[in-house]
Amino acid sequence: MTPSAVAAPAAEGFLAAFEAVERGASVPGQVSANRRAAFDHLSTIGFPTTKNEDWHYTSVAPLLEHTFAPITARTGPVGRAQLVPFTFGATSWHTAVFVNGRFSPELSDLGRLPRGVRVVDLAGAWTTAPDLAGRVGTVATGRDQAFTALNAAFVYDGLVVDVAQDVHLPDPIHVIFLATADAAGAMTHPRMHVAVGARARATIIESYVSVADACYFTNAVTEVSVGEGATLLHYKIQREAERAFHVGTSEAVQARDSHYVSFSLATGSALSRTNVYTTLAGEGGGATLNGLYMLDGTQHCDHQTRIVHAQPNCFSRELYKGILDGRSHGVFNGKVYVHPIAQKTDGKQTSKTLLLSEHARVDTKPQLEIFADDVKCTHGATVGQIDRTALFYMKSRGIATETARRLLTYAFAADVLETLDVPEVRTTLERVTLERFTGMDATL
Amino acid sequence: MPLLEIRGLTATVGDTQILNGIDLTADAGEVHAIMGPNGSGKSTLAQVLAGNPAYDVTGGSVRYDGKDLLAMQPEERAQAGIFLAFQYPVEIPGVSNAYFLRAAYNEMRKARGMEEVDPLEFADLMDERLRLVDMDASMLTRSVNAGFSGGEKKRNEILQMAVLDPKLAILDETDSGLDIDALRVVANGVNQLRRPDNASIVVTHYQRLLNYIVPDFVHVLVAGRIVRSGTRSLALELEDKGYDWLTGGASGSASGGSFAAAGQSAAIGA
Numbered sequence: 097m098t099p100s101a102v103a104a105p106a107a108e109g110f111l112a113a114f115e116a117v118e119r120g121a122s123v124p125g126q127v128s129a130n131r132r133a134a135f136d137h138l139s140t141i142g143f144p145t146t147k148n149e150d151w152h153y154t155s156v157a158p159l160l161e162h163t164f165a166p167i168t169a170r171t172g173p174v175g176r177a178q179l180v181p182f183t184f185g186a187t188s189w190h191t192a193v194f195v196n197g198r199f200s201p202e203l204s205d206l207g208r209l210p211r212g213v214r215v216v217d218l219a220g221a222w223t224t225a226p227d228l229a230g231r232v233g234t235v236a237t238g239r240d241q242a243f244t245a246l247n248a249a250f251v252y253d254g255l256v257v258d259v260a261q262d263v264h265l266p267d268p269i270h271v272i273f274l275a276t277a278d279a280a281g282a283m284t285h286p287r288m289h290v291a292v293g294a295r296a297r298a299t300i301i302e303s304y305v306s307v308a309d310a311c312y313f314t315n316a317v318t319e320v321s322v323g324e325g326a327t328l329l330h331y332k333i334q335r336e337a338e339r340a341f342h343v344g345t346s347e348a349v350q351a352r353d354s355h356y357v358s359f360s361l362a363t364g365s366a367l368s369r370t371n372v373y374t375t376l377a378g379e380g381g382g383a384t385l386n387g388l389y390m391l392d393g394t395q396h397c398d399h400q401t402r403i404v405h406a407q408p409n410c411f412s413r414e415l416y417k418g419i420l421d422g423r424s425h426g427v428f429n430g431k432v433y434v435h436p437i438a439q440k441t442d443g444k445q446t447s448k449t450l451l452l453s454e455h456a457r458v459d460t461k462p463q464l465e466i467f468a469d470d471v472k473c474t475h476g477a478t479v480g481q482i483d484r485t486a487l488f489y490m491k492s493r494g495i496a497t498e499t500a501r502r503l504l505t506y507a508f509a510a511d512v513l514e515t516l517d518v519p520e521v522r523t524t525l526e527r528v529t530l531e532r533f534t535g536m537d538a539t540l
Numbered sequence: 541m542p543l544l545e546i547r548g549l550t551a552t553v554g555d556t557q558i559l560n561g562i563d564l565t566a567d568a569g570e571v572h573a574i575m576g577p578n579g580s581g582k583s584t585l586a587q588v589l590a591g592n593p594a595y596d597v598t599g600g601s602v603r604y605d606g607k608d609l610l611a612m613q614p615e616e617r618a619q620a621g622i623f624l625a626f627q628y629p630v631e632i633p634g635v636s637n638a639y640f641l642r643a644a645y646n647e648m649r650k651a652r653g654m655e656e657v658d659p660l661e662f663a664d665l666m667d668e669r670l671r672l673v674d675m676d677a678s679m680l681t682r683s684v685n686a687g688f689s690g691g692e693k694k695r696n697e698i699l700q701m702a703v704l705d706p707k708l709a710i711l712d713e714t715d716s717g718l719d720i721d722a723l724r725v726v727a728n729g730v731n732q733l734r735r736p737d738n739a740s741i742v743v744t745h746y747q748r749l750l751n752y753i754v755p756d757f758v759h760v761l762v763a764g765r766i767v768r769s770g771t772r773s774l775a776l777e778l779e780d781k782g783y784d785w786l787t788g789g790a791s792g793s794a795s796g797g798s799f800a801a802a803g804q805s806a807a808i809g810a
């Protein structure tokens with residue numbers, strides 16, 4: 097993308113913060129140099145405007161109006177009890193907790209990891225595990241991606257996960273990014289790198305949650321490498337504070353016969369953008385990218401997915417659903433690139449949106465660029481309202497209009513929630529969704 | 541006071557008039573069959589009684605249990621004891637049958653000033669009701685009608701009816717698409733729910749169903765009007781002769797009088 101004259105100064109707004117972080121740098125020289133390079137790149141490309149086709153429906157101007165400060169010092173104490181609403185009722189999971197962007201060993205629970213699984217916090221890893229920390233930036237380079245470059249410029253804390261080949265990790269690794277009242281006016285740039293070795297299997301859940309009604313900015317990047325024949329389930333739960341800004345990018349590269357399963361739930365933030373990118377770089381792999389966003393008020397939530405079919409005989413499946421109320425605005429842009437050699441590609445993309453209010457708005461844009469001739473790629477998008485026939489059917493059974501509407505709204509989301517393969521997550525999100533729309537308990 | 545009293549009911553869907561002045565009275569304890577050829581307005585009548593907003597009532601009155609039925613919302617009608625077994629039960633993927641039934645059952649209990657039941661109490665009730673329609677409990681965990689066979693859907697309608705215990709059940713072509721075994725099961729369910737204090741209106745194209753659900757009265761609907769009322773023997777006569785001997789006269793007098801209403805009232809009074 098050509099940097100626009102208007103956009104470039106926007107990076108200036110981060111200059112003071114960048115210099116402050118640079119002065120206080122406690123990272124090795126090479127990391128510091130990489131940060132500087134990332135900031136320079138950001139200064140060159142600037143932030144996207146709606147003239148940039150990848151950001152056509154989402155203006156980041158409201159975000160850039162703020163001057164967010166980096167959090168350098170650790171913030172006030174958080175009790176384990178405050179995490180309970182976000183743990184899916186699971187007790188056996190491996191948990192890494194970040195409070196306002198900083199790793200909290202006291203709140204984390206990484207003591208029961210099986211052999212062959214390494215999980216380290218990035219701030220420590222710069223010096224104690226440079227082999228792992230050095231992976232940062234290898235998948236997500238930030239080239240021409242302003243927010244990934246911004247993350248790289250401020251990169252400090254985060255998590256590096258390494259699952260050795262043939263290791264099956266039955267319990268998920270849950271990474272909780274918790275914002276407290278101390279996050280007000282601040283920004284965090286968490287970075288994760290997840291590598292799953294050949295034939296291994298793991299589940300990573302990222303939760304972005306808040307215990308305070310604060311205005312802050314989360315700009316997260318997760319890099320993923322899925323080895324040959326490996327499977328990674330990668331769920332992202334975005335339930336940030338209502339006034340918060342959130343940009344989250346997952347960028348994956350997949351080896352032969354691997355399966356990458358992504359799920360994005362987004363219900364929080366005033367303005368959010370989630371990018372889910374994967375490259376099928378080996379034959380016979382598959383990518384499943386699903387998501388659900390539920391918005392109200394004046395929320396704006398944008399999802400961009402990009403699946404690159406770089407090799408033959410791979411499949412991709414996408415199902416995104418949005419439920420929009422109030423004056424909310426949803427965006428879904430699904431890109432699929434099929435390289436000339438990627439014959440026998442089997443791709444299917446579906447985007448469905450339910451509008452609960454006449455003032456809600458959705459923009460969906462499938463974008464298929466196919467350069468191979470023997471492929472099967474389909475896409476479909478629907479935007480609708482509550483089904484009147486079903487509504488009457490329920491009312492004819494004595495169910496009041498409002499209850500029936502809510503139950504049908506929940507039902508709209510049910511099939512995408514059913515794709516969740518972690519029972520605790522599925523059950524919790526089903527309950528959250530049902531309660532959101534019905535106020536009824538979900539027993540039975 | 542009759543349970544249901546329909547007077548001069550007219551209704552349209554879009555610009556098309558479907559019901560041209562229906563008169564019908566049903567008392568508690570009675571089973572009325574409404575028969576007629578395709579397009580005669582049988583299903584429209586059923587839908588209008590249940591309050592489907594897709595139809596516009598343009599004239600006439602319906603009193604149900606002393607109340608002005610047409611002024612009531614569909615859910616209020618259901619809560620007051622009206623149940624429509626749909627000809628085409630609606631699929632609702634994502635809502636489990638059990639959840640749906642319990643929600644409906646509790647709405648009904650609330651409307652009747654009774655306590656709501658919890659899932660455990662409800663499960664006990666379901667065990668018993670499932671037997672009535674010969675359904676497996678696994679049906680409860682499936683989404684409402686989603687992926688059900690035609691027979692399963694119809695059974696599911698009768699199951700809902702058994703759970704909601706209506707005062708006035710309207711069965712809209714419940715026999716269509718059923719094989720003889722499924723028909724028996726469905727009819728058996730309906731018969732077991734039959735009591736002196738409730739009534740049924742059975743809408744059907746074929747006489748066959750009436751071998752299993754024996755009506756007290758039979759009405760023939762042609763071109764949106766009841767053209768003939770009688771006892772069960774009328775149904776047998778229709779089986780024998782078809783509808784042609786009745787349709788000719790009716791379509792020719794679309795704007796004519798209401799001889800049928802008089803005949804029907806006499807039949808009920810008899």
